[in-house]
Amino acid sequence: xxxxxxxxxxxxxxxxxxxxxxxxxxxxxxxxxxxxxxxxxxxxxxxxxxxxxxxxxxxxxxxxxxxxxxxxxxxxxxxxxxxxxxxxxxxxxxxxxxxxxxxxxxx
Amino acid sequence: xxxxxxxxxxxxxxxxxxxxxxxxxxxxxxxxxxxxxxxxxxxxxxxxxxxxxxxxxxxxxxxxxxxxxxxxxxxxxxxxxxxxxxxxxxxxxxxxxxxxxxxxxxxxxxxxxxxxxxxxxxxxxxxxxxxxxxxxxxxxxxxxxxxxxxxxxxxxxxxxxxxxxxxxxxxxxxxxxxxxxxxxxxxxxxxxxxxxxxxxxxxxxxxxxxxxxxxxxxxxxxxxxxxxxxxxxxxxxxxxxxxxxxxxxxxxxxxxxxxxxxxxxxxxxxxxxxxxxxxxxxxxxxxxxxxxxxxxxxxxxxxxxxx
Numbered sequence: 001x002x003x004x005x006x007x008x009x010x011x012x013x014x015x016x017x018x019x020x021x022x023x024x025x026x027x028x029x030x031x032x033x034x035x036x037x038x039x040x041x042x043x044x045x046x047x048x049x050x051x052x053x054x055x056x057x058x059x060x061x062x063x064x065x066x067x068x069x070x071x072x073x074x075x076x077x078x079x080x081x082x083x084x085x086x087x088x089x090x091x092x093x094x095x096x097x098x099x100x101x102x103x104x105x106x107x
Numbered sequence: 108x109x110x111x112x113x114x115x116x117x118x119x120x121x122x123x124x125x126x127x128x129x130x131x132x133x134x135x136x137x138x139x140x141x142x143x144x145x146x147x148x149x150x151x152x153x154x155x156x157x158x159x160x161x162x163x164x165x166x167x168x169x170x171x172x173x174x175x176x177x178x179x180x181x182x183x184x185x186x187x188x189x190x191x192x193x194x195x196x197x198x199x200x201x202x203x204x205x206x207x208x209x210x211x212x213x214x215x216x217x218x219x220x221x222x223x224x225x226x227x228x229x230x231x232x233x234x235x236x237x238x239x240x241x242x243x244x245x246x247x248x249x250x251x252x253x254x255x256x257x258x259x260x261x262x263x264x265x266x267x268x269x270x271x272x273x274x275x276x277x278x279x280x281x282x283x284x285x286x287x288x289x290x291x292x293x294x295x296x297x298x299x300x301x302x303x304x305x306x307x308x309x310x311x312x313x314x315x316x317x318x319x320x321x322x323x324x325x326x327x328x329x330x331x332x333x334x335x336x337x338x339x340x341x342x343x344x345x346x347x348x349x350x351x352x353x354x355x356x357x358x359x360x361x362x363x364x365x366x367x368x369x370x371x372x373x374x375x376x377x378x379x380x381x382x383x384x385x386x387x388x389x390x391x392x393x394x395x396x397x398x399x400x401x402x403x404x405x406x407x408x409x410x411x412x413x414x
Contacts, residue, residue, distance in 0.1 A: 033378035034320065047251040056170050057380045058206060058237060064278045072206060073169070093280035095233045098321040100279050 013028065022049050025080060031073070031093075036101035045107055048103060050080040059099070064090040074100050123172065151388045156195040159187050159310070160216065160396040163365030165234065167205035172381035173389060174369035176205070177214065177395030180206035182413050183366040183395050184221045190411065191397050194224040200345035200363060201273070201310035203231030207243045210379060215336050231256065232310040232346060233273040241274065246386055257288050258297050265400055266299065268292070270309040272324045282311035282324035289326065293333045304339040304406065306398075311346045314360050317373035322347055334358065341406050343396070347379070348392070350410050361408050390414040 006017050016047065030037045032054040045050065048064040051061045061070040061079050069078035083089070083105040093099035135184075164180040165173075173179060179306070187197065188265070204211035205310045212229050212235075219227060232409065245254045252258040256271035256289035275285035286290075296305075307313070313330070316322040340358040348365035368381045369392040377380070384392060398408040 012273065018135065033376075051329050055378075055380060056172070058234070060237075069239075074206060090278060092276075094276055095237065097276040097278060097280045097283075098318070 003048075009023075010069055017047045026101065028079075031053055031061075031099075034093075034096055034099055035092075036093075036099060037074065038101070040102045040104070042104040042106060045084060045086055045105055046082065047105070048080050049103055050078055052078040060094045061091055062094040089104070100102060115212050115251060127317065135311065144298065150181070154184050154263055154402040157191060157193065157397055157399045158198065158262075159191050159194045160195045160198045160200060160363055161187065161366060161399065162363040163199040163202040163216060163232065163348055163367050164218070165202055165205045165210035165365070165367035166200070166218070167208060168367055168381075170381065172383045176367040177218065178412065179390065179393055180215075180218055180366045181221070182390070183393070184218060186395055186411065188221070188223040192223045194397070196226035196228060197222055197224050198267075198308045198343060199227065199228050199229040200308050200343060201344060202234040202365075202367075203229065203232070204243075205234055207235055207237040212243055212247055221408070228267070228308070230269045230271060230308060231273055232308055233276075236274055255288070255291075257291060264402065265304045265306055268295065268305065268307045270313075270330070271279070271312070272309055279317060280325050281295070281315075282313075282412045283322055284324065284326050284330060287294065289307055289329050289333075292330055292376060296333050296337075299337075302338055304400065305337050306406070307340065307342045309342065310392070311342050312344050312351075312362055313342055314355055316347065316351065316362070320379040322373065322375060322379070328394045331358065339405055341398075341408070347373075348382075349392075359406075359408075361396070363396050364410065364412070365391065366393050366395070369393070384385070388414075 027041060027047055027049050027050060029042050029051045033053055039069050053059050053075060056075055058072045058074050059079055073079055083103060085103045086107050089103045091101055143239060161183055165176050168176045189405055205252045229248050233243045261410055270284060272282035274283055275283040277283060311324055312322050313324045313327040338357060342358060342360040345363050347361065347362050348370040350364050351362040353360040369384060370379050371382050391412050391414040393412045394410055397409045
């Protein structure tokens, strides 16, 4: 009985799931109606964030401290960035600076 | 049309009036409408001149709101050549191109060569400085300002100032002039007679027109403090693709129609951006602007639709 419970716990644990899917998780942020949606996201270290411009207008994704910076993204173009360090990363559209967002990276 | 009546209907009716030949005269800070032709004979007086504003040509844009921005820009040039061939100069208030691509700038330069008035002055919109180094714009048009963007010049007693509010953005902010440009402006205005008319041309509205969409310049109050002693200050801008007027003390702000596509009235959509209207209506919401300057009188600003 004790052995059976241990086996069940192993099969159901998050660790078992992550081993089964070794690829880095990707989170999508949509750029639409001059806004980043969702505006604020929290992800685990190693997550790839992919921004997709769904507006007819070009936009950019630029971190407030200039650590990362996309080219101008035309309609349906995207930019991605993998976050390897914990922290909070504020970013904005350098063409329309009232558009802002954050990525919070947790261990 | 009241200052705060900037609904889509209000905008369209204002454009229609411009096209129908109503002159808007600024007298003592109060706009006065009069029938077209009433004041034009005064243009022959010595010292009088006219100039033209063209804005937001967005060469390279080809989506639903206007699949052929080159054709509508060409139409705008034709209108200038037939309606204002004697204009002393032409001001382009930015978003010359859509994506700052060298080929778009080349096409725009060829297009603008077709203007009968040969003196052309430009400022960039945010669409013209999308490349990190802003080299596509500055290599073509930066010489006049030593690649800073902003500059000034005089024409027949009027002082023209090109202000740049698309190259100093900060996260969460609005259009911005930046401390270096503000210092230059203060210096540029020093020693000038308060009776000299000032014309400022820029891209994003300087006053706080609609901050939720970024239609404002955050450090304009600082610039305004240098301009307050002048009796006549006219601001001509683009960016919002619709005619809006605002009087702020002795400063009159005029946002221009685009030659490319309209945008929604502030707050009347989920966000700004190209507004698609029925194809047969497009030209009626695009336009150019003619400004008349007469000695000792306020400037006369006349908007005309392309339809």
